[in-house]
Amino acid sequence: MNTGGLRRGWRPLEEGEVAERVKSLLSRTGFQSNGVYVMDGSRRSGHGNAYFTGFGNNKRIVFFDTLLKQLSAEQVEAVLAHELGHFKKRHIIKGFILSAAMSLAGFAILAWLMKNAWFYTGLGVEQSSTYMALILFVLISPAFTYFLSPALSWVSRKHEFEADAFAANQSGGRHLVSALITLYRENASTLTPDALHSLFYDSHPPASIRIRHLEEIDHGAA
Ligand SMILES: [Zn+2]
Numbered sequence: 308m309n310t311g312g313l314r315r316g317w318r319p320l321e322e323g324e325v326a327e328r329v330k331s332l333l334s335r336t337g338f339q340s341n342g343v344y345v346m347d348g349s350r351r352s353g354h355g356n357a358y359f360t361g362f363g364n365n366k367r368i369v370f371f372d373t374l375l376k377q378l379s380a381e382q383v384e385a386v387l388a389h390e391l392g393h394f395k396k397r398h399i400i401k402g403f404i405l406s407a408a409m410s411l412a413g414f415a416i417l418a419w420l421m422k423n424a425w426f427y428t429g430l431g432v433e434q435s436s437t438y439m440a441l442i443l444f445v446l447i448s449p450a451f452t453y454f455l456s457p458a459l460s461w462v463s464r465k466h467e468f469e470a471d472a473f474a475a476n477q478s479g480g481r482h483l484v485s486a487l488i489t490l491y492r493e494n495a496s497t498l499t500p501d502a503l504h505s506l507f508y509d510s511h512p513p514a515s516i517r518i519r520h521l522e523e524i525d526h527g528a529a
Contacts, residue, residue: 316347324380369448382486392473
């Protein structure tokens with residue numbers, strides 16, 4: 308195994324049932340990775356998570372040791388399958404594109420507003436300038452982003468359900484359900500098993516809804 312450039316606090320995942328299940332899941336789903344690692348979770352409070360790092364063929368899978376301690380081998384597999392679901396459905400790249408598109412749209416709206424006298428007068432400002440336009444825009448934009456947030460939450464939930472469905476089909480929904488229950492119980496503040504996803508979205512479906520969806524998938528497949 309390539310351990311060159313191994314980060315501090317990381318060690319390769321030792322042989323055993325978890326390693327066997329991970330290997331099998333990766334080959335089943337055609338996921339290329341450059342090693343599976345365990346990270347000392349005490350460096351990051353009690354959060355039980357798994358994530359990917361790197362790009363292309365240099366991707367590495369990292370489990371927090373707390374996750375491996377809290378979950379059974381089947382549950383670890385199901386959590387990883389959920390992460391793979393995000394990857395396979397290109398959720399991360401979609402998140403990047405969405406936020407880039409929203410920034411561009413914001414700048415376009417700003418450029419348009421700047422050219423209109425009513426933008427200034429409507430907000431009680433007499434003289435128009437780029438400087439004033441920026442200040443006014445920063446002041447009024449929360450009103451618009453407020454109305455956008457339900458749409459963003461909807462996208463986020465949709466992605467979570469897609470990743471859950473992927474995991475249910477690859478590893479069985481009931482293992483993900485029991486993993487979710489354990490993780491929610493252990494980390495009251497972490498409402499999702501993946502940290503990577505929370506970097507882009509801060510809204511996640513409640514556990515109860517995810518569990519109901521997973522049970523429906525399992526019953527449908529039975
Ligand atoms: Zn997720």
